[in-house]
Amino acid sequence: MTGAGGGFGRRLARQLAERGAIVACVDVDSGANQRSVDGAIRAAAATGRLSSKPAALAFQANLANREETYKVVKDVEEKLGPVDIVISAAVCFTTYDIGGFDDDEIDFLIDLNLKSTIWVSIPELPKYA
Numbered sequence: 001m002t003g004a005g006g007g008f009g010r011r012l013a014r015q016l017a018e019r020g021a022i023v024a025c026v027d028v029d030s031g032a033n034q035r036s037v038d039g040a041i042r043a044a045a046a047t048g049r050l051s052s053k054p055a056a057l058a059f060q061a062n063l064a065n066r067e068e069t070y071k072v073v074k075d076v077e078e079k080l081g082p083v084d085i086v087i088s089a090a091v092c093f094t095t096y097d098i099g100g101f102d103d104d105e106i107d108f109l110i111d112l113n114l115k116s117t118i119w120v121s122i123p124e125l126p127k128y129a
């Protein structure tokens with residue numbers, strides 16, 4: 001789950017954990033991400049389901065950076081095993097004024113909001129070929 005520290009990502013991480021998933025929570029904001037992980041673990045525990053692994057684990061990465069994204073996917077797989085579902089909810093807008101973006105911001109926004117979804121999925125794709 002990318003963007004697990006925020007609105008959609010946090011809620012989905014919790015709902016998946018409640019349904020028995022082990023959720024790899026990835027976010028650039030490690031404090032917010034850890035709060036999501038703690039909430040997902042509490043929600044899973046409240047269902048009474050027993051598991052030998054924690055329901056969620058935090059991973060910190062800036063997903064606007066390709067190398068960091070590939071590395072975090074590798075770290076997730078090393079710690080938790082193969083990924084079954086990828087949900088890409090890490091998103092950021094620096095401004096909603098279309099005339100207000102400079103070139104660096106345009107690169108950042110496309111890297112995070114578009115390319116990170118592809119980068120985070122690429123290592124998983126061969127399994128589904």
Ligand SMILES: NC(=O)c1ccc[n+]([C@@H]2O[C@H](COP(=O)([O-])OP(=O)(O)OC[C@H]3O[C@@H](n4cnc5c(N)ncnc54)[C@H](O)[C@@H]3O)[C@@H](O)[C@H]2O)c1
Pocket residue numbers: 002003004005006007008009026027028029032061062063064089090091092112
């Ligand atoms: N929340 C809503 O009601 C709603 C409704 C419709 C659409 N959306 C869209 O859904 C998307 C997600 O919404 P949200 O409310 O969850 O947003 P959010 O801002 O609450 O969460 C986004 C998360 O992405 C993380 N993030 C930002 N930059 C990052 C980076 N470089 N690397 C890793 N993580 C990074 C943030 O730390 C944050 O935790 C947005 O595109 C939003 O416009 C949201």
